[in-house]
Amino acid sequence: MAAAAFDQSKAYAPQEEGTNFFDDGREIELLHFIYEHPNLDDFRDSPKNVLKAIDEYARTKKYLMNVGEDKGRIVTDLIADVKPKTMVELGGYVGYSCILFGDAVRKRNPEFAAVIASLVDLAGLSDIVKAVQIDLMFLDHYKPAYTTDLKLCEELKLVTVGSVLAADNVIKPRNPSYLEYVRASVEEKKEKMQSEKTINQYAKRYTQEDFSKSKGNPNLVYESKLLNSYEPTGVPDGVEITRCVGEE
Numbered sequence: 001m002a003a004a005a006f007d008q009s010k011a012y013a014p015q016e017e018g019t020n021f022f023d024d025g026r027e028i029e030l031l032h033f034i035y036e037h038p039n040l041d042d043f044r045d046s047p048k049n050v051l052k053a054i055d056e057y058a059r060t061k062k063y064l065m066n067v068g069e070d071k072g073r074i075v076t077d078l079i080a081d082v083k084p085k086t087m088v089e090l091g092g093y094v095g096y097s098c099i100l101f102g103d104a105v106r107k108r109n110p111e112f113a114a115v116i117a118s119l120v121d122l123a124g125l126s127d128i129v130k131a132v133q134i135d136l137m138f139l140d141h142y143k144p145a146y147t148t149d150l151k152l153c154e155e156l157k158l159v160t161v162g163s164v165l166a167a168d169n170v171i172k173p174r175n176p177s178y179l180e181y182v183r184a185s186v187e188e189k190k191e192k193m194q195s196e197k198t199i200n201q202y203a204k205r206y207t208q209e210d211f212s213k214s215k216g217n218p219n220l221v222y223e224s225k226l227l228n229s230y231e232p233t234g235v236p237d238g239v240e241i242t243r244c245v246g247e248e
């Protein structure tokens with residue numbers, strides 16, 4: 001699906017070359033920018049205003065690798081549709097998407113979260129209870145880990161029928177192996193697994209990595225589609241939305 005035109009007036013500062021666009025002090029600089037902002041009082045208890053302030057820094061000072069407004073809207077629309085009780089994000093950075101999506105999840109499910117928390121607490125289980133199924137997972141971390149982490153979630157049954165995945169940056173910088181995996185049929189996944197097994201049998205030596213790799217659950221059936229959008233700098237990008245619709 002083609003994306004509507006990018007609004008240049010809200011473009012972030014361009015992303016610097018190579019790896020020179022994070023961890024150079026700008027994250028702490030952002031914190032100072034926000035806490036020294038003349039409108040600081042308006043930010044308290046306002047996810048919208050905190051996001052506006054982060055956007056202001058990234059537009060007027062230095063680029064930040066946030067999901068941004070356009071791709072962020074794809075995921076908040078998905079939250080409205082999926083109404084997740086449990087959402088997981090891989091890749092937090094300075095918390096832009098965490099604030100944006102946390103606010104959207106709370107709007108959808110304010111009472112569910114409160115009911116879970118108070119009943120779990122009443123039962124005396126607050127210290128050991130954890131979520132057993134991910135309703136919605138946003139992948140926005142180390143790009144080669146999208147597929148391996150998804151497979152691990154499948155194997156642990158955290159991702160299962162009904163789970164929805166939203167994967168950022170599948171156009172920029174690209175993530176062909178992830179797209180191949182979530183777009184493959186059960187048969188294709190099983191074939192690939194079998195051929196990898198055969199290759200391993202012929203390999204002279206197994207590496208530790210071979211053993212630690214998660215096999216995932218190839219029987220999960222995914223429906224996957226790309227939604228085109230933009231990086232907050234205006235560079236075209238896309239979010240792959242994948243729904244787990246069955247298990248064979």
Ligand SMILES: C[S@@+](CC[C@H](N)C(=O)[O-])C[C@H]1O[C@@H](n2cnc3c(N)ncnc32)[C@H](O)[C@@H]1O
Nearest residue numbers: 065066067091092093095096097140141142145
């Ligand atoms: C693109 S940023 C995330 C941006 C964030 N989702 C947002 O839109 O506000 C990627 C983040 O993933 C983290 N990261 C990198 N490798 C990771 C890994 N293997 N596991 C988890 N997080 C990782 C980085 O430290 C960074 O915070």
